[in-house]
Amino acid sequence: MKTIITFFRLLKTAFILARHDALIPAEYARNVPMFMRFVGWFSRLFAVRDRAKNPGERFARALETLGPAYIKVGQILATRSDMLDPEFTRGLSRLKDQVPAFSRDKAVELIEKEFGKPWKELFTTFSEPKAAASVAQVHKAALLDGSVVAVKILRPNIHTDMAKDMDVLRMAASLGEFFVPASRRLGPKLFVKTAARAVMLELDLRLEAAAASELSEAAEDTGLFRVPNIHWDFSSKNVLVLDWVDGTAFSSDELLTGPKIERPALAIKVIQSFLTCAFDYGVFHADMHEGNLIVDADGELVLIDFGILGRLSEAEQRFHAEILYGFLKRDYQRIAEIHFEAGYVPANHTVEDFASALRAVGEPIFGKTSDQVSMAKVLLQLFEITEIFDMQMQPQLIMLQKTMMQAEGVARRLDPAFDMWEASRPVVEASLRRELGAEGRIADFMTDLRRAQKTLRAMPDAADNVAALAKAWAAGEVDLSKPANNTKPRAVSKGVVWAAIVAVTTLAGVWAVGQL
Ligand SMILES: Nc1ncnc2c1ncn2[C@@H]1O[C@H](COP(=O)(O)OP(=O)(O)O)[C@@H](O)[C@H]1O
Ligand SMILES: [Mg+2]
Structure with a gap:
């Protein structure tokens, strides 16, 4: 039953991709087998929403419609210009990780459920959302002891939503490996498995808290950067509370104009803190984009967001x-x-x-x-x-x-x-x-x-x-007459494949008629 539901979700995904001509983008049609070329041609009949020239950009727009899991996977794909067309990954890197925030009321409700007491017993103030991304959002609050903190809360139902989407991606990868032999070189199934693991790690904020504390050791030793203090007593799987950082976000224009900011010195700190962490401590912040860097009033570099280590x-x-x-x-x-x-x-x-x-x-x-x-x-x-x-x-x-x-x-x-x-x-x-x-x-x-x-x-x-x-x-121990054990054919049940073909064609027909 679950397989069938997943399959229908996959169809929906395929249609949304087709709407953006991102299922089998016209630009890549000649790289795929005849059968897939036909599917691509057919899917373009529905491509009405998106006329962006770059196929990566069209793919990105489709993923934004599809939701958090797809956005995350898209972000990972965007970094793989080693195996995908660089033009494609360039377009894909324009993927926006911004989604509408959920309300403050909802956030308060989640907090109260998580800690089993009224929010007033935890915080004295609790702001409207300050920032919202695909898996979490951030509020500014004050603890009873007066500390000003950032409260990061996972989106409601994110765990089940992600799990469902990952099932769909797993099925898509299996079908992809089966129908497009050339795709096997890229290992789509393994890719989805690795991506799913990375995403699931981001869905437990205790791990982010642990990552922050690990990096803070390097920060203290080297004095090159700072990590906000984590309030472990107020942190759980779904909620992370850490000191609020006052300062200039690297994403703001003020970074380039602020009179007190020593830009060349700060630039060196950015590189050196990254390299020191990687080479001397073996652990580094792996998401150093501008949204995750702040320079505080003392000119110190502060890292936030430890979702990826x-x-x-x-x-x-x-x-x-x-x-x-x-x-x-x-x-x-x-x-x-x-x-x-x-x-x-x-x-x-x-x-x-x-x-x-x-x-x-x-x-x-x-x-x-x-x-x-x-x-x-x-x-x-x-x-x-x-x-x-x-x-x-x-x-x-x-x-x-x-x-x-x-x-x-x-x-x-x-x-x-x-x-x-x-x-x-x-x-x-x-x-x-x-x-x-x-x-x-x-x-x-x-x-x-x-x-x-x-x-x-x-x-x-x-x-x-x-x-x-x-x-x-x-050592002369390799015998080429025996097949290597990693060349065994990938297992996708034939039933699923045929069901897929029949269902895609039928649904596409129904859709096409509906469009007339
Ligand atoms: N400790 C903090 N102090 C000040 N602002 C913060 C803090 N933590 C997060 N923010 C703000 O919230 C935004 C999103 O938080 P972040 O941890 O980067 O979440 P995400 O994983 O969704 O990117 C940040 O870009 C920053 O503007
Ligand atoms: Mg961030």
Whole structure:
């Protein structure tokens, strides 16, 4: 029964996409099998609502209509220019995460239900909504002890709504893998699974509170940024209470005009706090867009919104620091070796070829400030290289690069002459010095012994497989006469597929007649 209901929801989704010519956008029709091309052509009969030229933008508009789960998935897709058409992801990145707020009364009702007492016993004041996004909204309030706080509340019914939408996306991914074999390379089912997990994590605000407290350790140690204090006693799965931050939001125009704001210094803080967290603490704020950054009255950088946290294992921290360092030193051979050591590049390529591809990216930008170089373009070039060299992109690596791009964009807006390399150099050097310095050297012998093993363990499965395969290959243990076990056909029940075809055609017919 649930499958049927999900299926009908999927149909509705398909129709809304079709209305925006985003089901199989005309621009991509020739990349799909004949049958899908027909579906695309047919769906365009209904495409009346959206004439945007960019297919990503049309897709974004459709997702906004479809609701929170789709918006979240769209945001994740927008960061994947490594596997999707960059033109498409550019359009998709215009996706708006703003939805109408629910009322203050409703918010108060939710709070009272959550804590089992009248709101007056928790707060002295409680404002109208200050900001509303797809999963939560924020109110300003005062606690009985006088602290001024931000109260973040999840939307009512968000858990069930998300679960339903995720079922639909799972079904769509299965059907997609079945009908469009080319899509399998992108692993839509795995993508939906990972996205669903990321989204579900955002739906428990206790995890956000924990993330905030984890980052606050790095903040205190380094003094580069600040994290508002969390009020754990007033926080639960659906409600998060943290100190209200007074200051200038990075998204406001005042950021660029305010007389007291030291913009170049602030730009450096943005980059350095991100890199320090990533390379020295292995944990970083992975959503550093302007809505989540504030500069307070003392000129301190304050981070808010800890829904997405990036993590790097020890091996990955060192790996990424070495890569950046390699670029700073223009030591492309070393960067290439690191990639091979970590098993990121399959062993059928040579270190030298890879090094010269990296040189092609690195040399033109060396010594230029970031107003002359677009980091986004550099990353795109790097992604192209990953494709040529059959590299499996690691989700953490993508997240790190995406956040670096975000942070660089923010820094550059603050200071048009901002120099990304100069700002990152001290952090990267310090991080490597610590690894290789006095204590580092003593530990190095043991580390080197353990390193290969540790790196392998730290990499997620894909790289693991590549590295293991490379090793086995070198040892002559690979038997090509046996099929690899990851090529087994994807399981989608034939019944569902046929039901899908019949139902789509029937409903489309009914719809078409209704339109006449
Ligand atoms: N502690 C805070 N102090 C001041 N404003 C805040 C605070 N927390 C959130 N806000 C405001 O609410 C907005 C949304 O909060 P945020 O935590 O970023 O939620 P979302 O996950 O929905 O983006 C922020 O962009 C900011 O304007
Ligand atoms: Mg936010």
